[in-house]
Amino acid sequence: MKIALVYSSKDGLLKEFKSRQGRDIPQTEIPVDFFAEGDSPETIQAIIHALESKGHQVVGIEADQLLNGQLNGYQPDLVFNIAEGLFGDFRESFVPMICEKYNIPYTGSDPLTLSICLNKARTKELLSYYQIPNAPFRIFSPQYEISLDEFEFPAIVKPVSEGSSKGIFNDSVVENIEQANARIWEKIEKYQQPVILEKFLKGEEYTVAVWGNGNEIEVLPIVAIQYSSLPKDAHPIYSYEAKWVWDTPENPLEIFQCPAPLSFAEKRKIEKVACDTYKVLQIRDWCRIDVRLDETGIPNILELNPLPGILPNPEDNSCFPKAARTAGYDYAGMLNKVVEFAAKRYGMKI
Ligand SMILES: Nc1ncnc2c1ncn2[C@@H]1O[C@H](COP(=O)(O)OP(=O)(O)O)[C@@H](O)[C@H]1O
Numbered sequence: 001m002k003i004a005l006v007y008s009s010k011d012g013l014l015k016e017f018k019s020r021q022g023r024d025i026p027q028t029e030i031p032v033d034f035f036a037e038g039d040s041p042e043t044i045q046a047i048i049h050a051l052e053s054k055g056h057q058v059v060g061i062e063a064d065q066l067l068n069g070q071l072n073g074y075q076p077d078l079v080f081n082i083a084e085g086l087f088g089d090f091r092e093s094f095v096p097m098i099c100e101k102y103n104i105p106y107t108g109s110d111p112l113t114l115s116i117c118l119n120k121a122r123t124k125e126l127l128s129y130y131q132i133p134n135a136p137f138r139i140f141s142p143q144y145e146i147s148l149d150e151f152e153f154p155a156i157v158k159p160v161s162e163g164s165s166k167g168i169f170n171d172s173v174v175e176n177i178e179q180a181n182a183r184i185w186e187k188i189e190k191y192q193q194p195v196i197l198e199k200f201l202k203g204e205e206y207t208v209a210v211w212g213n214g215n216e217i218e219v220l221p222i223v224a225i226q227y228s229s230l231p232k233d234a235h236p237i238y239s240y241e242a243k244w245v246w247d248t249p250e251n252p253l254e255i256f257q258c259p260a261p262l263s264f265a266e267k268r269k270i271e272k273v274a275c276d277t278y279k280v281l282q283i284r285d286w287c288r289i290d291v292r293l294d295e296t297g298i299p300n301i302l303e304l305n306p307l308p309g310i311l312p313n314p315e316d317n318s319c320f321p322k323a324a325r326t327a328g329y330d331y332a333g334m335l336n337k338v339v340e341f342a343a344k345r346y347g348m349k350i
């Protein structure tokens with residue numbers, strides 16, 4: 001199959017950032033977590049090689065202004081979409097939108113689902129409609145101020161439309177109204193978007209890789225997040241520091257356990273809520289779903305990642321590949337399975 005891997009590289013994002021600013025930006029002016037979602041050259045190359053090893057013809061294309069022309073020139077049978085974009089609340093939808101317009105089959109969810117999942121508040125509203133447990137929350141922006149009376153603490157402050165733990169630092173956990181107010185306005189200012197304040201879920205945390213479509217939806221082995229490996233005074237959250245600073249290939253944190261140590265009943269409960277969530281959000285092909293137990297042990301949905309991180313090096317601790325590996329799929333096997341799910345949806349032969 002002729003595949004175009006469409007990505008947002010760290011270099012591409014920096015170029016776009018500079019062009020939007022209309023000037024060269026000194027490194028010191030770029031927030032540390034700014035490029036957390038950009039694809040590295042190693043990831044892009046690893047995906048290309050992996051798909052080629054399965055017999056596909058693969059070209060990598062940056063999701064920038066030249067994308068339309070590149071796709072027209074290459075005429076792929078399928079776009080393998082991993083592009084997370086950089087600007088705006090709909091940045092994850094640009095590539096699928098272009099594919100929709102030019103009638104090119106693509107992997108993963110459609111623009112609507114990607115937009116909703118990128119907005120944690122909208123996602124939670126939808127989950128609540130279908131009675132899928134998620135933490136109570138309030139949303140804040142300069143346009144509307146909301147009272148914090150009767151809000152239960154501790155809580156966590158998160159930018160509404162980010163991923164990869166962007167904007168989620170150890171100091172995002174707040175114990176009372178005063179701390180919440182300070183943190184909320186600081187984050188609105190820094191991330192230039194609304195923030196949500198969410199009740200802190202005190203139980204265990206899991207991340208659940210789910211893939212497939214229709215009656216072929218399958219949950220891969222669940223990954224447990226073990227906070228005992230974090231520095232002593234750190235809050236038990238998978239913060240930016242935990243993801244990108246304290247965990248390095250040289251000094252890996254033993255933060256994940258896969259398969260998670262769960263009883264059969266606990267595992268079934270988490271798998272069920274993950275599958276229900278996958279269906280409610282109309283996810284296609286694959287997704288990683290973050291789940292955390294509340295104080296009564298009920299699994300709550302934190303958020304969905306319909307463009308899951310897929311760092312190729314096992315030491316980089318990327319959870320979708322980790323779950324797939326535990327289920328017996330190597331990197332190429334995992335990516336090819338996603339291609340197969342997408343191809344089947346479009347009624348294509350591989
Ligand atoms: N309501 C919550 N209660 C407890 N921990 C939370 C809550 N929301 C987020 N966290 C912690 O913060 C981490 C990042 O939050 P998440 O919503 O998954 O954002 P991201 O899109 O950056 O991954 C989670 O993995 C979890 O450890």
Ligand SMILES: [Mg+2]
Pocket residue numbers: 164165290303
């Ligand atoms: Mg998350």
